[in-house]
Amino acid sequence: MLRASEIKLPLDNATSLHHEPEVIKAALLKKLGIPASDLISMAIFKRGVDARKSHAILFVYTLDVEVKNEDKILAKFKKDPHVKVAPDTSYHFVAKAPEASKAPRPVIVGFGPAGIFAALILAQSGFKPIVLERGKSVRERTKDTWALWRKNVLNPESNVQFGEGGAGTFSDGKLYSQIKDPKHYGRKVLHEFVKAGAPEEILYVSHPHIGTFRLVGMVEEMRQNIIELGGEIRFQSRVDDIEIENGQVQGVVLQNGERIATNHLVLAVGHSARDTFEMIHKRGIYIDAKPFSIGFRIEHPQSLIDHARFGPNAQHPVLGAADYKLVHHAKNGRSVYSFCMCPGGTVVAAASEEGRVVTNGMSQYSRNERNANAGIVVGIDPEKDYPGDPLAGMEFQRKWEARAFELGGKNYQAPGQLIGDFINGKPSTEFGTVQPSYTPGVHLTDLSTALPEYAITAIREALPAFAKQIKGFDLPDGVLTGVETRTSSPIRIKRDDETLQSINTKGLYPTGEGAGYAGGILSAAVDGIKIAEAVALNISNVRI
Template identity: 80%
Template sequence: MLRITEIKLPLDHQPSEINAAIVKKLAINKADLVEYTIFKRGVDARKANAILLVYSLDVTVNGEAKVLAKLGKDPHVKLAPDTSYKFVAQAPETLKERPVIVGLGPAGLFAALILAQSGFKPIVLERGKAVRERTKDTWDLWRKSKLNPESNVQFGEGGAGTFSDGKLYSQIKDPNHYGRKVLNEFVKAGAPEEILYVSHPHIGTFRLVGMVEEMRNNIIALGGEIRFQCKVEDIEITDNQVQAVVLASGERIATNHLILAVGHSARDTFEMIHKRGIYIEAKPFSIGFRIEHPQSLIDAARHGPNAQHPILGAADYKLVHHASNGRSVYSFCMCPGGTVVAAASEEGRVVTNGMSQYSRNERNANAGIVVGITPDEDYPGHPLAGMELQRKWESQAYLLGGSTYQAPGQLVGDFLANQPSTQFGEVTPSYTPGVHLTNLDTVLPEYVITAIREAIPQFAKQIKGFDMADAILTGVETRTSSPIRIKRNDDNLQSINTKGLYPTGEGAGYAGGILSAGVDGIRIAEAVALSMAGR
């Protein structure tokens, strides 16, 4: 099979034009084209009035060797690589031990799935609830201002990514095609097949709920065990080797292979492992606001006359500005046609995030506008100092929002003019329990406010109307990534000072998003499988 890349066709091309493009590219007769599948479809939107679709195609032809020899120097025609997943080890017939996984977000989910498919019968401990029960608790915060600290946007089956845009793309290096395994398993669990080939696939919250349930059932059918509302409060370590975990109930579960996939908001777990002497270090992350515009404004700016074309869907953006105070400002987790959601996991604190459904048909577009911060400059001296910085500004947001889980907000025009907002304009904020208008000047550090004030007019040079006076800023966005890294060895992926502990995913500082977390979970599962198989 051959892979052809960079086949460019008009946005409204006919299916027959793909056949014609293949025949022309390979210089073959029509009869020699057996079949093709779309491996990837991207969009070249550099010219809004002449948008192109860009294809990578896997093609079967008669006389493949001859065609390849003829076009061997063409960088866009090569043999298609094998992207199928290869298991590295199978469980021995007499399994003496079961691996334990803490957390059932994307990293924990895929670690559990790979180990179950390999016969290792993992035990998964999730502090939160099953995904549908968790959804009810999440709605209680959004509709009733009632927070359950153990069941919310951050904690529960599916992890934080369940209440997000459901983006399934990443910039990680993936030579083993683990990302393809993630996407294939999602399709088996009910995701649309288009996620296998569109350049920026997404699923949306409602579809993710059903998919997570299907994958859970698959793990159980393969001999795995999944236990909800089981919070790990301690890890037993002897001679730098993991021996067991201890639950809040007092139950002890013995294991020498512990996968820690707790997510970026498991602050009590971070405190516990630091107390136990497991090596962690502070890492950079970003803080800022959510910004909301009419989705129609973003569509027009990005797609011009092709705005709202069904293939293009709701437009997104990616923006970066290097501010004069030395800070980098960038858009984060952009959610086309989505909503801003309450993502708090601790009482008395306000956190925002973005979410979309598969349809992406809500009125507003939203994105994080965040500023990078670093341990050396902004929270030196302690591995958990970044976590405490998050808590500080989330508490401040709670107070400025009125201490009711409403979020503090400000119109962009007023923010740029440094004056408090008193009434909403054209843009109605989507955040529930609600937005309390104020001046955001004191809700984040001065250097963050200054950098964002400088960046927004610069972003308007790329997205016309981005500095729209009635657009809304809602605070605060502080959970862009984990504030710590649980450092691990490069060879066996275990903690650098604790044998048998395998940190993974966003919480460990090794992923950023659903796809990369799933990929990291697969890598960790393979390391555990090899160790347990004695290899």
């Protein structure tokens, strides 16, 4: 099998998510310089979009192909990195459960992307994990989430952050990351998602996404698969304590007092499990404060972003809604960047604690809402901004979330300001052409006290700078909504590089965003797979 990349075709010829197979085939044959009779098979491995020239947008394909005389082709292209042997991207299990074992079952705390894939791999390997999720099942959780969005009622145990599927369930469903993945765990994740109901296109488009509504059904399907393989999943089962003896995990204690014995505890709690962070710190499990970012959500008309990115090709049905990725290094030494950009989406209420306001972004698969939104956030650092206690970053987040609650009117409305007014330092009093999408609602005010002064200064400088890359980004009527604080975990639960266990607590396997080892659905799922393999090898001590 060969992999041929950088095969470029103009957008004009595309009729769906990609060009017709015969068109792609003709370009491939031309690239390889072979007759059609020498081509045995062809499959799209990756399809990207080159939009650097908006008037001449290209689709860029990577293809996996079978040909006659493969050695001859490789020799011909030995100096061309775009024709080479295709790597094996299939998943290989590293261990299987012993047939007769009296050891306690592995326990997974949390059922977001990391917890789901840790449980799935362990179940597929025969280890029958027990999953403890503090929130509710995904459909019950959705009802609680809508209660905040529509009725200003927050359930601290069931919300955007807590419950089956994790925080990523109420997001754009992005399935790409910049992690190094030499073992191709990401392909395993994508294939499992397709098996659970995701569209097959996620296997090859360069920036795949699913959307919230599809994610709900997929999560349910994966849960059922785990159960059928012998796993057990318990909802509304918050872990309040971890039992440790002589540096070894012995079990967990639930909020109802029930004790579950285990020597292999996977901690996949997500970036907002603040009470869990406090508990593990009290238990002496080693954690560090880590950097994260804070800022606002910004909203523009999606049409503005489409025209800025795609020019005359804006609204082309094959291209869909345009996205962007921006970064600016401010004069005060702070970096400002776009985060979790949601084309054709909405800004959502993402609080998990009473008396605090948190924003996030979400899109459906169609990405057809009127506004584009993204976090515009400023990088902050523990040593400079919240030194001392490992949990100081968590308290830093709480401070600004409480401030947003106050500025928004103390009813879970979010404080907001028009972009033009924010840049010019004056309060906003009425909306212009851009209507905010955040529910329970946006209360216009002055955001200059909603974040630290250095963050406000950096963002004010960045917005006009971003307009040089995305024309109209500093649109005076665009809306800023505060605050975005949950960009990543404020802590890292340090683990050993080889065993992936906590550096001072044997049997504890921190994973995913909450542990500080991932950022987003795909990277968290990949980390969950790594942890599952480490647990499986430790239990069985047998390699396949």
